Amino acid sequence: MLGIDVIIKTVSRILFPFILLIGAYIALYGHLSPGGAFPAGAIIASGFVLLIIAYTERDVEHTFTKHELIDIKSIAGILLIGLIISISHKSRVEFLSAQTALSLWSGGFTPFLNMVGGFMVATALVFIIYTLVRE
Amino acid sequence: MRFSAEKVLGLYMLAILGITLIGIVVLTPDIGSFSHKAAANYYLESGLQDTGSANIVNSIVWDYRGYDTLGEETVLFTAALGIFLMIRKKA
Numbered sequence: 001m002l003g004i005d006v007i008i009k010t011v012s013r014i015l016f017p018f019i020l021l022i023g024a025y026i027a028l029y030g031h032l033s034p035g036g037a038f039p040a041g042a043i044i045a046s047g048f049v050l051l052i053i054a055y056t057e058r059d060v061e062h063t064f065t066k067h068e069l070i071d072i073k074s075i076a077g078i079l080l081i082g083l084i085i086s087i088s089h090k091s092r093v094e095f096l097s098a099q100t101a102l103s104l105w106s107g108g109f110t111p112f113l114n115m116v117g118g119f120m121v122a123t124a125l126v127f128i129i130y131t132l133v134r135e
Numbered sequence: 136m137r138f139s140a141e142k143v144l145g146l147y148m149l150a151i152l153g154i155t156l157i158g159i160v161v162l163t164p165d166i167g168s169f170s171h172k173a174a175a176n177y178y179l180e181s182g183l184q185d186t187g188s189a190n191i192v193n194s195i196v197w198d199y200r201g202y203d204t205l206g207e208e209t210v211l212f213t214a215a216l217g218i219f220l221m222i223r224k225k226a
Binding site: 031035131 | 183186187188189190192193194196197198201202204205208211212214215218219222223
């Protein structure tokens with residue numbers, strides 16, 4: 001079993017879900033509070049960096065492979081293109097009028113765009129980290 | 136004393152550059168006193184009605200300028216792809 005100290009391993013293993021939770025919160029509340037897709041993706045990718053530092057990148061890649069990353073990124077990219085093209089569509093106005101301002105269910109397509117964009121950024125950064133750690 | 140044609144041309148270009156730079160410094164408005172704020176005022180006044188999101192920055196990034204953000208995501212994707220293609224195990 002490679003890697004560093006047992007304390008760091010245990011702490012990072014416990015802390016990792018909470019980092020993902022903070023990232024999801026920042027992506028979900030991006031249209032209400034400071035944040036958005038790019039900080040959320042960076043936070044999620046930093047959680048993966050913590051795991052890679054504590055364990056080896058072989059163990060992390062074994063549970064979360066590059067193929068899964070590429071699948072998530074492809075689906076998120078197609079959804080992102082569709083949502084951004086449909087911003088100028090007429091159905092957005094009806095969608096917007098069905099929502100209440102200043103609540104979680106508001107902002108038109110921006111919450112969905114935040115989530116999908118967060119997936120895009122997180123997968124891109126994790127992909128870069130996987131590739132660079134190998135060297 | 137005779138100057139060559141290149142030196143005279145260089146002096147002229149230097150004079151033009153100096154006049155341009157001095158003009159830029161003189162004509163620049165002070166920080167905070169820029170008077171053409173039509174776009175910023177429009178975003179602040181009708182951003183909530185247009186997009187419905189309380190975070191003005193997020194509504195500008197993902198709603199008013201969505202295509203720009205799509206291009207940013209494309210740049211990020213291309214960067215990841217380029218790093219993966221440059222640094223990989225040689226077959």
